[in-house]
Structures are given as C-alpha cells and as structure tokens.
Amino acid sequence: MKRVFPDVWVFGYAGALVLVVSVLLGGGCQSNPVSSAETVEQRAFAVLGLYQIVVEEAGIAVGDTTIPVGTRRAIQEAVREAQPVRRQLSVAYLEYVTIRGELAAGETTEARVVIVAQQLERWVERLEPIVRGLVTSLGG
C-alpha cells in the first residue's frame, strides 16, 4: 500500500513545549488510553477510539480553507487508506466478541477464543501505526 505520509516522527520544539506544559498541568503521559487498557478488547476499543478522534479532527481539517488544498487532499487520502484496516479490525473485534459469547454458552472451545484473540491483537497492531501516521500528518 502506498503511504501518503512517512512514518518519520518530526517532533518540534513547539510540540515538546506543549508536552512540558501538559506534564506540569498533570495530564502528560498518563493519558494514553491504549496504555491504560489491560485486555485485548479494551486495547481494540482504545485504538478504535483514538482512530475515531483523529478522523473527527481530520474532518475539521479537511473543511478548513486556511489549510492548503494539497494538504487537505493528503489528509483525506490518508483516511481513505486507513479505512480498510479499521474495518478489518472492527470485523475481528465483532468476531472475537461473538466467539467469546459462544464459549460462555459452551458452544466452542477455549482454543478457538485464543485464535480469534490473536487475530484481533494483530489488527490492533496494524491499525496502531496507521493512527500514529495520521496524527503525525495532521501535526504537520
């Protein structure tokens, strides 16, 4: 898949300054939902939640005429490229929940749950760098 934005993180002094301020205000690095999550379901929910927030902000950026049209098109394209992976994660998530329900009902085995949990974890790991790339691209 062609990448619109490089995965290189360019973190400027301004960003670092904002971080310092946020740490001083008590927010800082303890505010990462994925780090807070403990189960695979919670991690999936957290990554999807981050994706949701980033895409909502991307929607604002795409409609912001003060941003160059090329940049707005690139943001739109980045979301277009991310969408299939997000959908696969959503499908894997639903499958995991379904199979776990079947286990509770005694209709499947623990081994099957382990397999779908591993699949879900893999899709979480695939969406994570994409979300990071979106954040980086939006941060410009």
Add this chain to the structure above:
Amino acid sequence: MNAAIQLLIGAVSSLLRVRGQGDISGILDQGLAFWRRGVSGRAGILALNEQIKAMVAEGRDPTADERVAQDEAIEAAEAAVLAAEPE
C-alpha cells in the same frame, strides 16, 4: 529562551523520540502538535482514557452499547472526511 527550559525541552523531545518508535505509547505525544489546533482532540483522548481506566477498575470489557456507539461514530467520521471536497 531560558537555557534551563531549552535543556528540558530537548531532553523531553529526545525521550519522546525513543518512546515513539514502534510503540503505541508514542501516539499521544506525537499528537501534541496537532492538538495545538484546538482542545477537542485532547479532551476526547482524556475522556477515552478515563473510560478505559473505568473499565479496568470495574474489571469489564466494553459493552455492546459502547461498541455500537463507537462504530457508528467512526463510520460517520470517515464518511464526513471522504465526502468532503477540499477544493
């Protein structure tokens, strides 16, 4: 700029570069430049974090209602971005 502040900023920046490589924990840090645009994204992250921490404290996973609400919000957000005409 005060030299001590410059030193602190440099140290934090270096630390975050390390944390940001191949580790999801870098997401929030990387998003800071973007969040300068407004507080909505950061507020959303904080709310999500509180939601996850509450789940952990209660020893539960997301409910069906929470999953459906999230899924609908994602679909709507994606549709809004993709339907926009940047020109």
